[in-house]
Each structure stands twice: as C-alpha cells, then as structure tokens.
Amino acid sequence: MSDESQAKGMTANARVVIKLCGVLVLMGGLTAAAVPFYDWFCRVTGFGGATVTSDSESDTVLDHVVRVRFDASTARDMPWEFRPLSPYVDIRVGETGLAFYEAYNPTDRPIAGTASFNVAPFVTGGYFVKIACFCFEMQVLQPGERVEMPVTFFVDPEMLDDPETRDIPAITLSYTFHVTDMPEEYAALDAAIE
Known part of the structure; x- marks a missing residue:
C-alpha cells in the first residue's frame, strides 16, 4: 500500500x-x-395523570360536584408513615379545596423526602390544578417528628367542556414519598451531633 x-x-x-x-x-x-x-410535557398537558399548577384560584365555581379521593404511599426504602387525614372531599368544580396529609418519621435519624404525584383517571390531569402543595418542595422530618402537610387545589371548570372528562364523577390524587439525599446543611448538622 x-x-x-x-x-x-x-x-x-x-x-x-x-x-x-x-x-x-x-x-x-x-x-x-x-x-x-x-x-x-406531562405537567403542561396533564399526560399520565400529571397535574397543573396555578398562582390563583379559579374565577368560576359551578354547581357540578366532583369527589376528590386522596391516596398515599411510600417507596420501598422510605421508612416514613404517610397517609391522608381524610379519604376524600366533595367539591364543586372550580371551588378551592384544601386537604391535609400526615407524615411521621419513626426512625432515630432525620430523613429527607420528596413526593411524586399523579391523578386518576389520567385524562383529568390537565384539569386538576394545584395552587400550593407540600410536593413542590423537599420535606425533612426529624426523628419522631409528625407533620401535617397541606395541598390547595381546584378542578378546572373546562373539564366539563371536554367529552372525555365531563362525566367523570371522581378524581383520585395520589402521592408517593421517596427518600431524597439529605441537604448539606442537615448532613453537616447530623455529623456535628454524632
């Protein structure tokens, strides 16, 4: 060559x-x-049961009532106890609802957690609007600490204009808490205690 x-x-x-x-x-x-x-994509469209967020309440409240059920679970490695304080609430479409979940850390160490969430049926995700939620931020529970965590929401009145969702009588809001890496300020505090 x-x-x-x-x-x-x-x-x-x-x-x-x-x-x-x-x-x-x-x-x-x-x-x-x-x-x-x-x-x-899921948050914008509500695909897969992802919810929508808003800075304000709905301008319109209708007489149509929807039951919102609350569900709670923890990931396999999460030692917290986690549950809704009420199994459901009946609210008018467009009305602002408030629900509380309770989390308890039964361990002897601080644990950080974040909540993933969705709604079912999935097609209602784009119409379930959260105004404020504990799921927007990481939560840190100290040993033996028990907290009540609120979620403020409404069901968008446009749900009744959609042929796929207008006849749905109930929506289930589900959360799953997962262990998250401890923030540096807590890790440093925990190391100083030991």
Missing part, C-alpha cells in the same frame, strides 16, 4: 471515528434531555 492510500485510509477512518463520536454525544444529550422534557 502506498503512503498516499494509507493517508486516505487514515483520513476516512478518522472521519468515521469523528462521526461516531458525534452520534454518541448527540445520543447522550438526547438521553439527558429526555427526562426533563417528559416531565415538562
């Missing part, structure tokens, strides 16, 4: 390697962006 053909072969091989590296970088970038994009 001549020097010229070897140089062309190396150049072709180098181009293939560069292209493959570019494909790998692109695939890695798309993979990293998939989770936040999917989360954003």
Whole structure:
C-alpha cells in the first residue's frame, strides 16, 4: 500500500471515528434531555395523570360536584408513615379545596423526602390544578417528628367542556414519598451531633 492510500485510509477512518463520536454525544444529550422534557410535557398537558399548577384560584365555581379521593404511599426504602387525614372531599368544580396529609418519621435519624404525584383517571390531569402543595418542595422530618402537610387545589371548570372528562364523577390524587439525599446543611448538622 502506498503512503498516499494509507493517508486516505487514515483520513476516512478518522472521519468515521469523528462521526461516531458525534452520534454518541448527540445520543447522550438526547438521553439527558429526555427526562426533563417528559416531565415538562406531562405537567403542561396533564399526560399520565400529571397535574397543573396555578398562582390563583379559579374565577368560576359551578354547581357540578366532583369527589376528590386522596391516596398515599411510600417507596420501598422510605421508612416514613404517610397517609391522608381524610379519604376524600366533595367539591364543586372550580371551588378551592384544601386537604391535609400526615407524615411521621419513626426512625432515630432525620430523613429527607420528596413526593411524586399523579391523578386518576389520567385524562383529568390537565384539569386538576394545584395552587400550593407540600410536593413542590423537599420535606425533612426529624426523628419522631409528625407533620401535617397541606395541598390547595381546584378542578378546572373546562373539564366539563371536554367529552372525555365531563362525566367523570371522581378524581383520585395520589402521592408517593421517596427518600431524597439529605441537604448539606442537615448532613453537616447530623455529623456535628454524632
């Protein structure tokens, strides 16, 4: 093989390697962006039972009543006890509702947790609007601490204009608490106590 053909072969091989590296970088970038994009998509559309948020209450309250059921669970590694204080509430569509969940840390150490959530049936997700919720922020419970955590919400009146949702008599709001890495300020405090 001549020097010229070897140089062309190396150049072709180098181009293939560069292209493959570019494909790998692109695939890695798309993979990293998939989770936040999917989360954003679900929150905007209510897809998969994701709920919507608002800074204010509904302007319209209708006479149509919907039952909102409350469900609570914990991930396998979460030692907290977690439950709704009431199994359900009947509210008018557009009316602001307030519910409380209780969490208890029975361990001898502080534990941080975050709550994932959805509503069922999934098609109602885009019409279930949270104004304030404990699920918006990480929660830290000290050993033996018991807390009541509120969620303020309403069912958007536009739900009754949608043929898929207008006849739904009940919506279930579900939360699952997961263990989260302890924030640095708590970890440093915990280390100082030991």
